[in-house]
Amino acid sequence: MAWRRRPETPCEIVVKEILVSSDAGPECAEACPTGALRVEGGRLVADPGLCVACIACMALCGPGRVRVLTDWRCPGGESVEAG
Numbered sequence: 001m002a003w004r005r006r007p008e009t010p011c012e013i014v015v016k017e018i019l020v021s022s023d024a025g026p027e028c029a030e031a032c033p034t035g036a037l038r039v040e041g042g043r044l045v046a047d048p049g050l051c052v053a054c055i056a057c058m059a060l061c062g063p064g065r066v067r068v069l070t071d072w073r074c075p076g077g078e079s080v081e082a083g
């Protein structure tokens with residue numbers, strides 16, 4: 001097996017989308033450290049641009065109610081679907 005050299009710039013995870021189901025309540029935003037998932041006017045609002053993919057919201061509410069879709073951005077433009 002050939003070893004690959006570690007890239008000088010590591011891949012980074014990027015958030016593509018935050019899916020919020022209709023039965024997700026305001027409590028799902030309580031664990032969010034960045035405000036990417038927050039309550040505005042009594043509704044859950046998702047802002048993928050603020051999300052750091054910590055998945056605390058998914059741990060709190062379950063992936064059936066809140067799901068963070070991520071991808072990898074790697075040097076050279078490679079992109080690998082992460083989930």
Ligand code: SF4
Nearest residue numbers: 032051052054055057
């Ligand atoms: S993954 Fe983390 S930062 Fe992103 S919305 Fe969920 S709790 Fe907030």
